[in-house]
Amino acid sequence: MCECENMNIEEIVDNFNLFDDWEDKYTYLIDLGREIPPMNPALKTEENRVKGCISQIWMVLEWGADGRISLTADSDAQIAKGLVAILYFAFSGKTAAEAARVDISALFARMGLDRYLTPNRRNGFYAMVERIAAFTAGCT
Amino acid sequence: MARALNMAKTTLDFKGDFPALAQSVNGKPVVYLDSAASAQKPQCVIDAMNEVMTKHYANVHRGVYTFSAETSAQFEDARGKVARFINAASEKEIVFTRNATEAVNLVASCFGQSLKEGDEIVITELEHHANIVPWYFLKEQRGIALKIVPVRPDRSLDMDAFEKLLSPKTKMVAVTQMSNVLGTVVDVAAIVERAHAAGAKVLIDGSQAIVHYDIDVRALGCDFYVFTGHKLYGPTGIGVLYGRYAALDALPPYQGGGEMIEKVSFDKITYKEPPVRFEAGTPAIVEAIGLGAAIDYLNGIDRTAAHTWEMEVFHAAEKLLSAIDGVTIYSTAPQRASIISFSLDEIHPHDVATVFDHLGIAVRTGHHCAQPLMKSLGVTGTVRASFALYNTMEDAEKLSAAVQKAKRLFL
Numbered sequence: 001m002c003e004c005e006n007m008n009i010e011e012i013v014d015n016f017n018l019f020d021d022w023e024d025k026y027t028y029l030i031d032l033g034r035e036i037p038p039m040n041p042a043l044k045t046e047e048n049r050v051k052g053c054i055s056q057i058w059m060v061l062e063w064g065a066d067g068r069i070s071l072t073a074d075s076d077a078q079i080a081k082g083l084v085a086i087l088y089f090a091f092s093g094k095t096a097a098e099a100a101r102v103d104i105s106a107l108f109a110r111m112g113l114d115r116y117l118t119p120n121r122r123n124g125f126y127a128m129v130e131r132i133a134a135f136t137a138g139c140t
Numbered sequence: 141m142a143r144a145l146n147m148a149k150t151t152l153d154f155k156g157d158f159p160a161l162a163q164s165v166n167g168k169p170v171v172y173l174d175s176a177a178s179a180q181k182p183q184c185v186i187d188a189m190n191e192v193m194t195k196h197y198a199n200v201h202r203g204v205y206t207f208s209a210e211t212s213a214q215f216e217d218a219r220g221k222v223a224r225f226i227n228a229a230s231e232k233e234i235v236f237t238r239n240a241t242e243a244v245n246l247v248a249s250c251f252g253q254s255l256k257e258g259d260e261i262v263i264t265e266l267e268h269h270a271n272i273v274p275w276y277f278l279k280e281q282r283g284i285a286l287k288i289v290p291v292r293p294d295r296s297l298d299m300d301a302f303e304k305l306l307s308p309k310t311k312m313v314a315v316t317q318m319s320n321v322l323g324t325v326v327d328v329a330a331i332v333e334r335a336h337a338a339g340a341k342v343l344i345d346g347s348q349a350i351v352h353y354d355i356d357v358r359a360l361g362c363d364f365y366v367f368t369g370h371k372l373y374g375p376t377g378i379g380v381l382y383g384r385y386a387a388l389d390a391l392p393p394y395q396g397g398g399e400m401i402e403k404v405s406f407d408k409i410t411y412k413e414p415p416v417r418f419e420a421g422t423p424a425i426v427e428a429i430g431l432g433a434a435i436d437y438l439n440g441i442d443r444t445a446a447h448t449w450e451m452e453v454f455h456a457a458e459k460l461l462s463a464i465d466g467v468t469i470y471s472t473a474p475q476r477a478s479i480i481s482f483s484l485d486e487i488h489p490h491d492v493a494t495v496f497d498h499l500g501i502a503v504r505t506g507h508h509c510a511q512p513l514m515k516s517l518g519v520t521g522t523v524r525a526s527f528a529l530y531n532t533m534e535d536a537e538k539l540s541a542a543v544q545k546a547k548r549l550f551l
Contacts, residue, residue: 022166022498026549055490077488078550 168500
């Protein structure tokens with residue numbers, strides 16, 4: 001098990017906010033993106049692609065035998081992958097009840113990244129958050 | 141119009157005329173390098189639009205009252221300004237549309253009604269989707285064939301291939317005068333000559349070219365020329381279709397409604413002559429007057445000097461970027477202007493642009509509404525920096541420094 005799986009989303013938000021400078025924040029975000037488990041290239045299908053105009057994001061959501069969410073995702077852009085990593089640490093391994101308590105908008109607002117959650121036709125990331133919400137809601 | 145002229149070089153400062161460029165973004169003075177998508181507006185355009193709405197706004201061509209008469213006069217005056225700006229034979233050859241896209245759609249839709257299965261339309265690999273999709277509709281609806289002129293490895297248009305595609309079946313050649321992705325400037329005069337010799341009509345998409353070059357539609361000899369106001373320092377919502385009068389008059393109406401009709405009964409409707417035949421409904425009145433003000437602005441400056449200056453800044457930026465290890469520039473045609481399309485190592489264009497934004501620099505990323513061209517370049521997207529008359533050497537230097545910063549951050 002890689003070390004990252006022990007990382008807690010609250011810790012990540014706190015770490016992120018330790019940086020004053022946007023460059024350091026982005027460096028941290030990019031590093032986070034490199035921490036999450038790799039996605040099998042065979043899963044990067046059109047069906048698993050989250051529709052968005054600029055960067056490509058692929059995501060697979062499944063319920064594990066233990067009743068916990070398994071989130072596998074990747075992006076061809078590094079900042080998008082960092083954002084994907086935040087979702088990974090926020091949702092992966094959670095039960096449906098735990099996932100329902102995650103306030104992703106509040107998390108992003110605390111990190112000053114709320115602009116990425118704006119509904120925008122060019123922003124596949126928002127669609128990804130909606131997809132997670134629909135997935136977890138469907139099983140609660 | 142007086143301009144600050146530096147002694148050593150032809151340094152022209154137009155930035156002060158554009159109020160939005162005095163703003164800061166993320167704490168940095170804005171460096172606007174997305175003018176090929178949409179240009180900033182000079183104060184005089186904003187003032188002209190304000191004036192219509194604050195002093196004498198009314199619908200045009202209807203009322204006998206003073207407001208309507210004044211606004212109608214300014215609206216028609218704007219049409220005259222456009223006609224003179226591109227050297228049309230008369231303002232009757234100027235149709236106001238919403239944008240260049242609508243102008244192409246208008247011609248494709250109206251001209252297309254005379255086409256039949258087996259007829260051919262020639263477009264090029266350089267085209268914006270706006271000059272592809274309306275013709276593709278005709279392929280679906282009328283069974284015409286689309287013939288595509290390829291781009292050469294040096295990013296210029298393959299004129300030999302173009303000539304080979306012409307035949308008696310060719311009814312229309314629709315071509316951009318300047319690529320929105322590569323800045324490639326096309327010899328449209330040569331295209332018109334050869335297309336006409338083959339008996340085809342020619343539509344030129346001048347959306348990019350008209351911003352940088354003096355356009356003389358009669359010297360070009362084209363049948364149709366389209367462009368949009370918002371790239372030409374004017375407002376959004378107003379575009380232009382120039383049509384040689386005979387070519388325009390040969391077209392049936394586009395949309396039905398008020399303004400464009402002569403007489404209406406439920407048995408028979410007769411239509412007005414161009415240009416009003418193609419202007420159903422209340423037009424974009426304030427925007428047309430704003431476009432007229434943008435043309436006044438361009439007429440008031442030394443456009444030749446402005447173009448020379450813009451090209452100096454553009455080439456300086458190209459030189460700075462090409463010196464950076466990892467930068468690949470795609471916009472390399474021998475005849476090119478004002479647009480640099482590039483990539484930086486394997487870094488995603490969106491990542492590059494996000495860093496730029498933090499530095500106050502606005503660029504466009506993605507496929508630039510030209511997916512077939514992206515495919516031929518072998519990329520899914522690029523970063524595009526596009527220059528206009530208000531950009532400065534400092535902008536070019538900031539762009540180069542931003543590329544260096546993005547490289548440090550992502551590699």
